[in-house]
Amino acid sequence: MAGNSIGKLFKLTTFGESHSDFVGGVIDGCPSGLKIDLDFIEKEVQRRKPQQEGYSTQRKEEDKVEFISGIENGISLGTPIAFIIQNKNIKKQDYNHLKDLFRPSHGDFTYYNKYGISSSSGGGRASARETLTRVIGGGIAKLILREYGIEVSGEIHSIGKWEYARNREEIEKELEKIVENGDSLGGIVSCRIKNCPIGLGEPVFDKLSADLAKAIMSIPASKGFEIGDGFASTTKYGSEQLDNWNNDFTTKTNHCGGIQAGISNGMEINIKAGFKPIASLYRKVECIDKEGELYNIENSGRHDRCFIPRAVVVVEAMVALVIADHLLRNFTNKINR
């Protein structure tokens, strides 16, 4: 069943396999009159690119975004905004040796069982490539938020077991080690929303926190979500978790992470997204064929060893999509608002 749309009023629908001709998306429900800052979108797309040496102009052009509807003279028309990005350098043969094999911890097996089909990319839509369309949709969402002074900013919280802010050296060493070993690393991305107005979130099921959790947990490789003090709050007494009032209705602490009873309270919203290391290793792994026979296969694709730096803008994008949607949803909260 259809599962490729997110949002109720500001709705992003995405499409494209890593081996189809294009990936892309349609944003339905973008208000008219929004200045579409293409440079900003382009910068967001660049932030998602692999941050490695030898990064060249040629490579850059691979992710050329074309907006093909809904915008005229740089302004949104109120009609659906569609965009496409060509998949260049598709090397279906790269995966030919995998065509009848299921890799461990990949989508190959589940996609095959669900749909009864082996696509050339193995896992159908299960690919980091797909997150590019999230970044573009999220970019448009950020342009809406900017109009209301709302800011979404993510950062790397940790890579492997090392906190990013304090342990850059150790992380560098770890990254060298995994390149050497053909291994991979995950980590945690944190994200803050500043200047979020009070009142966003629709109890009881479409709480702002619930929709943020869904958006984050829809990102490939995500395994955990926290808001405010998260799991740490489970070990404290209630008296330690109270966010006491200042006279201006801000709170002295922000254990709750900016959301009370599913509705934003005007404080900074902060969340964490935990990602496992990716499963595509540069070493022999044990694959299985449709008859249950096991094979030792060397990976020859092109994958990140640690995608956490690139995940920051993806996390921001998903957060922005949710906040933009709830911002619009909240326009109907009161009669004669």
Added chain:
Amino acid sequence: MAGNSIGKLFKLTTFGESHSDFVGGVIDGCPSGLKIDLDFIEKEVQRRKPQQEGYSTQRKEEDKVEFISGIENGISLGTPIAFIIQNKNIKKQDYNHLKDLFRPSHGDFTYYNKYGISSSSGGGRASARETLTRVIGGGIAKLILREYGIEVSGEIHSIGKWEYARNREEIEKELEKIVENGDSLGGIVSCRIKNCPIGLGEPVFDKLSADLAKAIMSIPASKGFEIGDGFASTTKYGSEQLDNWNNDFTTKTNHCGGIQAGISNGMEINIKAGFKPIASLYRKVECIDKEGELYNIENSGRHDRCFIPRAVVVVEAMVALVIADHLLRNFTNKINR
């Protein structure tokens, strides 16, 4: 905007404030021909009750569930199943002294700002009472799952900083301590889904893991969600997180928690839900009025000190709602299935 429904094919809509005449719900999309085991629903409702001494029949009758449509001769008709539960012993005056005050870390303030109204219950729908309707809807979902051999079982993982399985004594002491101090404790509930068929989940946004996260994070006081190894997986190497194959397509480990690329893989699904301690303490807390004046107020309501034991069945209910919905959604995955 409407936010009181969950599910696409198996859809639960709930209603009722803690101070309205009734709470209740409507299940739309329940297949016809389902045997509605009312004893089972009643047992689920009992599991959500406060597990304290002096628990009496009179109290029991307070949560009498009436199914008022969609069922005939104990069988679902395929039409909407509506149910209501009267709110007895509503003591609006209990809260009268709070009517113009916002409690710290409660929904009073956010509801008031969102809707411009102070309801007698303060936080509108923000109340543990609301979870009763989740348990009933989830009970019907479990009856569907039972037909397909799928089992959902939750348990207490930890209370405060103590693991439940190993530290009962310490937990008992902690609970005594918070009663003494008028304080509260949170904890973690874990939940496993056994015999889930391969193929549930609709990439890329309606992944099974994403919809589980949303469902869990919509429960009052939830602050964190994990699937499989969760945040712990962020500290491991990819080679440590691979779930290697057995010849029968099960895996030797289950780091992923039964979901690959957003789709169930046939292994046991396991999740964790982290809850902060509730904010209603039995001691003086600092409230604020609409002018920003602070007041020290003693709480006189009736609240749990630690709702984790009661939360188990609520977590299970939310999980069951998601799995039942995705089970139905997956009926349309292939042509000529």
Added chain:
Amino acid sequence: MAGNSIGKLFKLTTFGESHSDFVGGVIDGCPSGLKIDLDFIEKEVQRRKPQQEGYSTQRKEEDKVEFISGIENGISLGTPIAFIIQNKNIKKQDYNHLKDLFRPSHGDFTYYNKYGISSSSGGGRASARETLTRVIGGGIAKLILREYGIEVSGEIHSIGKWEYARNREEIEKELEKIVENGDSLGGIVSCRIKNCPIGLGEPVFDKLSADLAKAIMSIPASKGFEIGDGFASTTKYGSEQLDNWNNDFTTKTNHCGGIQAGISNGMEINIKAGFKPIASLYRKVECIDKEGELYNIENSGRHDRCFIPRAVVVVEAMVALVIADHLLRNFTNKINR
């Protein structure tokens, strides 16, 4: 699959068979702060009642509406508004002789085949009783519209082949005749929406005209829908159908019926709804059992001979639900509105 909700932002979900204990509904998405005029709702409910002699107080109480959530002190809270109406005088035995028979032109057969169940009411939700919940939901919608000065007013356009405004006498005779013959009559209800603001309707699929058509065609026994000149416009030249401008942006004619390109243009919206005569006759009709055997059966239920007078308020209700929903939807059309 779930099909008992209508509306995206102002959403009505209804439940109840004609033989269940209650019929009722839940309105999710009603803005907070709306004065709920219960007398008005009661009057709407009365307008739907059979307008026959011997109409008594006792009968009146049968449709007592209870609002059980979402309202406090006569004001909407922004939370779901649920309502229930008890089904009194259910006489399941009235239909016992029909239990294993399918009546001609009734929902018995289709419901049985779809759901595999014979409910005691035969056609499950297929009953005039169900329209009561539409009238209540529509009544709340009208209260919203009233705040914006929008008025919905329906009237009988024709009964049988007679235009209502000009042929009352003939219609009286016809009605006497069908009572005599145990027959029934249909007709056409027209409805106008005054003071509808410009801009309601969401192209291309959720056009205001499209959503009105769906709402009307969801009413039992509806067989046709027209907007503006309707089918008559198909026989005219384009030059005859142009609605030429006045200087104030109103138009000299209103062939289009107040909607251009799916969006309201500020002129009066007018539609027509055509209803077939109901199929429950007071004479012998040929029923069929599950083995395909035919039986001549005398009807003993209680049905209208001509429900057109009662359909007026039902048509208005459906129209009001659509307009209220689109009014709210249009709050998000422009950036910085």
Added chain:
Amino acid sequence: MAGNSIGKLFKLTTFGESHSDFVGGVIDGCPSGLKIDLDFIEKEVQRRKPQQEGYSTQRKEEDKVEFISGIENGISLGTPIAFIIQNKNIKKQDYNHLKDLFRPSHGDFTYYNKYGISSSSGGGRASARETLTRVIGGGIAKLILREYGIEVSGEIHSIGKWEYARNREEIEKELEKIVENGDSLGGIVSCRIKNCPIGLGEPVFDKLSADLAKAIMSIPASKGFEIGDGFASTTKYGSEQLDNWNNDFTTKTNHCGGIQAGISNGMEINIKAGFKPIASLYRKVECIDKEGELYNIENSGRHDRCFIPRAVVVVEAMVALVIADHLLRNFTNKINR
């Protein structure tokens, strides 16, 4: 708000203005394993083309459909099927003289008021061009229906006041006359669905008849919808409208048009769609500017004089979209189906 999607399980989202670079769409929810017969889709697209002399290959290439995702080796993957069609020969200057004018009976005025923007095409999405994407989406829907033996076939019922089957000569004369006069003509398209299984349709709001009405009334220029005997049934006695049984559960007549209580009954479904003549005339018409000044303007665009022949495949497409969606929806009707 988002209004460019139709369908719940088989969902088509379309995009593109008549003056954007592309029009296109995304089909989410197409089951996997469907053979995508591109020749069939191409033929459907051809059926929508202007059927005039001088129709050339060059023109033909203008509507070249590119499927850019969701299909591999001619088989649907179960992932979103996206398609795009370039808008060639866009002549924005054609409309330059209209840029600040609102034409009578066009979407210019309503779009401008709703969105606050004048796009170069005047009415944003309000253009016959948009229906191309409906035909492609409907084409994929027909391929699904074909797998289940369901057939959708439309035909011209009337043009102007002439029945098509009997009055070809008169219609030819009429068409010559409107070319001469720069006028236009509408008409009625009928459509039949053969071999529709019993049980499609989801009461009470998502009745099959209601969803068909919405789909038809979302087509540009549609002004009326009928099912079965339609408005004619309003003038008959109930005894004349009964569809009496044959022993095999078919009915001797089909006044209801194949749907009882909103659910298909296995008989042929038949509907009618009434279209007004298009408002773009080849003669001087009175336009209005934003200050309310009137101007006599000669039209210089390229428009059909009578689009009824082309509308047949558009009507079929909308019907097919609805039936495919309800076919999938009905897969979840019973437990252990």
